[in-house]
Structure formats: structure tokens, C-alpha cells
Amino acid sequence: MGNDIKLKNRQKCPLCGSGSNKNSILYFESWELVECSECSFVFMPVVPVYEMMKEEFAWEKNFAPSKDIRMSKKIRRSIKSLIKRNKLLYLLNKFIKNGEVLDIGCGSGVKFNEIPHNYIPYGIDISKKSALEAKINFEKRGGTAICAPATDVLKEYGQSKFKGAILRSYLEHEHYPFEVLEGLRETLTSNGSIIIKVPNYASVNRKIRGKNWCGYRFPDHVNQFTPYTLEKIVIKAGYKIIKFNYLDKQITSDNMWMVAQPI
Numbered sequence: 184m185g186n187d188i189k190l191k192n193r194q195k196c197p198l199c200g201s202g203s204n205k206n207s208i209l210y211f212e213s214w215e216l217v218e219c220s221e222c223s224f225v226f227m228p229v230v231p232v233y234e235m236m237k238e239e240f241a242w243e244k245n246f247a248p249s250k251d252i253r254m255s256k257k258i259r260r261s262i263k264s265l266i267k268r269n270k271l272l273y274l275l276n277k278f279i280k281n282g283e284v285l286d287i288g289c290g291s292g293v294k295f296n297e298i299p300h301n302y303i304p305y306g307i308d309i310s311k312k313s314a315l316e317a318k319i320n321f322e323k324r325g326g327t328a329i330c331a332p333a334t335d336v337l338k339e340y341g342q343s344k345f346k347g348a349i350l351r352s353y354l355e356h357e358h359y360p361f362e363v364l365e366g367l368r369e370t371l372t373s374n375g376s377i378i379i380k381v382p383n384y385a386s387v388n389r390k391i392r393g394k395n396w397c398g399y400r401f402p403d404h405v406n407q408f409t410p411y412t413l414e415k416i417v418i419k420a421g422y423k424i425i426k427f428n429y430l431d432k433q434i435t436s437d438n439m440w441m442v443a444q445p446i
């Protein structure tokens with residue numbers, strides 16, 4: 184960790200708010216991961232400030248494939264991403280049908296290339312570059328995207344706007360996951376749905392691979408969810424869980440999927 188990185192303390196547990204009693208889980212370079220002894224939520228108590236995230240750890244940079252990835256890995260990845268896309272499309276089709284959909288942490292908006300045109304895409308992203316690309320992409324389809332922290336989602340988009348929201352590979356990055364979920368609830372219509380995908384910290388693969396587990400990405404995965412803590416934070420933020428069955432949270436999978444609606 185360089186001396187020029189500005190840091191922010193998250194000493195209070197993002198799920199239960201407890202300020203004390205954290206157990207250290209592991210260190211990766213200077214980054215620490217802890218577990219709250221009150222509610223078992225796993226998080227990084229010290230994170231780079233958002234501005235640093237924008238410039239230094241922008242997700243589009245971290246997600247750029249490195250050239251030396253072996254071919255077999257590339258093939259596995261593309262099969263996996265095909266399955267992921269299908270799951271997102273399946274859930275969208277089943278729970279949101281059509282209309283204005285907000286993608287939180289939208290990146291450059293490429294996700295919507297795979298999504299049919301009966302959905303009007305809106306986005307919010309902390310990376311200036313990504314948000315601008317998404318804006319250009321989404322405006323072609325009648326939507327737009329803005330560069331802002333997702334905690335401002337209600338302020339930026341107003342109440343009862345969206346029929347749905349996609350939080351795919353997003354909540355693990357968010358410094359204030361509870362506050363974002365709360366604000367987002369107000370931006371949804373009363374029967375709106377959110378589709379969440381996050382790494383599954385309870386996966387067996389995490390236990391086997393240790394620090395090399397794909398769900399660890401320091402310092403930008405600042406939260407780690409188990410099925411238990413994901414359910415807890417979503418319910419606490421005022422949602423009911425619509426879909427989260429054993430297939431959505433298998434211990435053999437590195438990720439989990441959930442659909443929830445505002446109460």
C-alpha cells in the first residue's frame with residue numbers, strides 16, 4: 184500500500200452498526216478483513232476513499248483481462264459468463280418484465296447489450312469514465328447514467344421511478360451497502376424488484392483456496408456476504424426476499440443470486 188493512498192475508516196460494522204468486537208480474518212498486503220462478532224458480517228474496516236477508487240481502483244481497470252490468462256481459463260470464463268448472463272436475463276424476465284431498470288455500479292453499460300430493448304437502462308457509477316460511456320450507451324435506449332456514489336441514488340433519481348434494479352457484482356464494492364439499499368428502496372415502484380449477485384463467502388471454494396479465492400479482491404471488495412448476512416442486510420433495509428433458494432446460494436458456487444422487493 185503506497186503512502187499516497189487516502190484511507191477511510193469503517194470501524195462500525197456496515198450491517199449492525201457495532202463499533203467494537205471485530206475479529207481479524209486475514210491480511211492481504213496491508214489490507215485487513217474482519218468479522219463482526221455481533222452479527223458475523225465480514226468487511227474491510229479500512230478502505231481507500233471513493234476518489235481513490237475512481238482513479239486508482241476503477242472497476243473497469245481491475246476487470247480488464249490480463250494478456251497472460253491461459254486459454255483454458257479463458258474458455259471457462261466465457262462459459263461462466265454465458266451462464267451468468269442467462270441467469271440475469273431469466274430473473275429480469277421473471278420478476279421485472281419491462282420498463283425502466285437501474286443498474287447500480289453500471290460500469291460502461293455493456294451489460295445491457297445482452298438485455299432486450301423492452302428494458303430502458305439507467306445507471307449510476309463512481310467511475311467518471313465508466314459513467315460517461317454508460318450515459319452514451321443508455322441514452323440510445325431512452326435511459327441515462329450518472330457519475331455519483333450510489334448512496335446518492337435517491338437524491339439523483341427521485342422516488343418511485345424504477346421497476347427494477349440490478350446489483351450485479353456491486354454490493355461487495357460498496358462502502359455503505361445498507362444505506363444504498365435503503366435509498367434504493369425509495370427509488371423503486373411499490374412492486375419493483377432488485378436482483379442481487381455477490382460472491383458467496385460461505386462457498387467451499389473460499390475455504391479451499393484461501394487467499395487465492397476469486398471472491399477476494401483487495402482493496403475493492405470491501406464487503407463479503409454469506410447467505411445469512413446478505414439476507415439480514417436486505418431485510419433490515421426494508422425488503423422482503425422473493426427468491427433465494429438453495430440453487431441461488433449453493434456452497435459449491437462462488438456466487439449467489441437474490442431477488443427482493445420493498446415491503
Ligand SMILES: [Zn+2]
Pocket residue numbers: 196197198199200201219220221222223224
Ligand atoms: Zn455487525
